[in-house]
Amino acid sequence: MKELSATKTFGGTQSVYSHQSEACGCEMRFAVFTPSKAKHGDGPFPALFWLSGLTCTEENFISKAGAQRMAAELGVVIIAPDTSPRGENVPDDPDGAYDFGLGAGFYVNAQQEPWSQNYNMYEYVARELPTIVKKSFPVDPERFGIFGHSMGGHGALTIHLKNPEIFKTCSAFSPIVAPSQVPWGIKALSNYLGPDEAAWAEYDASVLVSRIPSKAEILIDQGTADNFLVEQLKPEIFAAAAERAGQPHTLRMQEGYDHSYYFIASFIDDHIRWHSERL
Numbered sequence: 640m641k642e643l644s645a646t647k648t649f650g651g652t653q654s655v656y657s658h659q660s661e662a663c664g665c666e667m668r669f670a671v672f673t674p675s676k677a678k679h680g681d682g683p684f685p686a687l688f689w690l691s692g693l694t695c696t697e698e699n700f701i702s703k704a705g706a707q708r709m710a711a712e713l714g715v716v717i718i719a720p721d722t723s724p725r726g727e728n729v730p731d732d733p734d735g736a737y738d739f740g741l742g743a744g745f746y747v748n749a750q751q752e753p754w755s756q757n758y759n760m761y762e763y764v765a766r767e768l769p770t771i772v773k774k775s776f777p778v779d780p781e782r783f784g785i786f787g788h789s790m791g792g793h794g795a796l797t798i799h800l801k802n803p804e805i806f807k808t809c810s811a812f813s814p815i816v817a818p819s820q821v822p823w824g825i826k827a828l829s830n831y832l833g834p835d836e837a838a839w840a841e842y843d844a845s846v847l848v849s850r851i852p853s854k855a856e857i858l859i860d861q862g863t864a865d866n867f868l869v870e871q872l873k874p875e876i877f878a879a880a881a882e883r884a885g886q887p888h889t890l891r892m893q894e895g896y897d898h899s900y901y902f903i904a905s906f907i908d909d910h911i912r913w914h915s916e917r918l
């Protein structure tokens with residue numbers, strides 16, 4: 640693992656690392672915020688894994704969300720990986736579209752060629768990265784949580800529901816909650832997984848919550864002025880499935896907010912505090 644940058648902020652350190660990923664078969668980057676030793680000691684700290692959305696790298700969250708102040712205050716580590724494999728030999732959307740391929744790994748393990756060599760973001764986030772983080776940073780593995788935005792909200796919900804013993808808390812901003820039913824999800828799942836919709840269900844939060852609800856409360860924030868709300872996000876599908884399954888959840892419709900990082904920055908403190916109180 641190689642440290643690419645380390646910058647002091649709010650008494651802690653915002654770093655970016657690269658390493659050779661087994662799951663993705665390429666060099667991957669991830670960002671880590673570590674709180675101040677002077678204020679909180681040497682840890683171990685609770686850790687939140689943040690999953691970003693379409694077009695993002697590890698950089699969007701650390702430069703736009705403004706999460707470091709609250710993480711520093713509460714003594715929380717935040718890990719923010721890139722959203723897809725990268726590199727010369729990694730295939731991309733044939734038309735260069737933003738919603739598939741590079742920057743759009745959808746947190747699945749691809750089963751179709753040519754994607755399956757590298758596009759294993761589920762394995763990367765749910766298995767490889769937590770193992771690396773446990774070994775290399777002052778974290779308490781009994782206090783891991785996961786959160787994310789849009790495609791990353793879909794990743795957070797599905798990875799929590801499939802691994803509630805690892806990621807004990809879960810929240811999301813403007814998540815894609817039913818990828819099997821919306822254009823972004825149908826494009827990604829049909830290409831990465833093939834035409835069999837039974838395979839898609841493994842990565843559909845609204846299906847998973849019916850099958851394997853967790854005991855944890857799930858928090859979702861959704862802006863009412865989000866231009867993707869009606870076509871791509873549809874949080875009401877998850878809320879109805881969660882209600883039927885007895886999954887504790889809170890869906891907050893936030894008046895006038897859109898899909899951007901301005902929305903995330905407005906509520907990120909709430910989310911970090913919410914996780915911290917539960918971990």
Ligand SMILES: N[C@@H](CCC(=O)N[C@@H](CSC=O)C(=O)NCC(=O)O)C(=O)O
Nearest residue numbers: 692693694695699737788789790791900
């Ligand atoms: N470029 C696209 C929209 C892309 C977009 O809005 N990406 C969001 C995540 S969307 C769901 O996963 C994002 O986080 N962008 C990065 C940022 O820093 O804002 C278009 O033009 O429609």
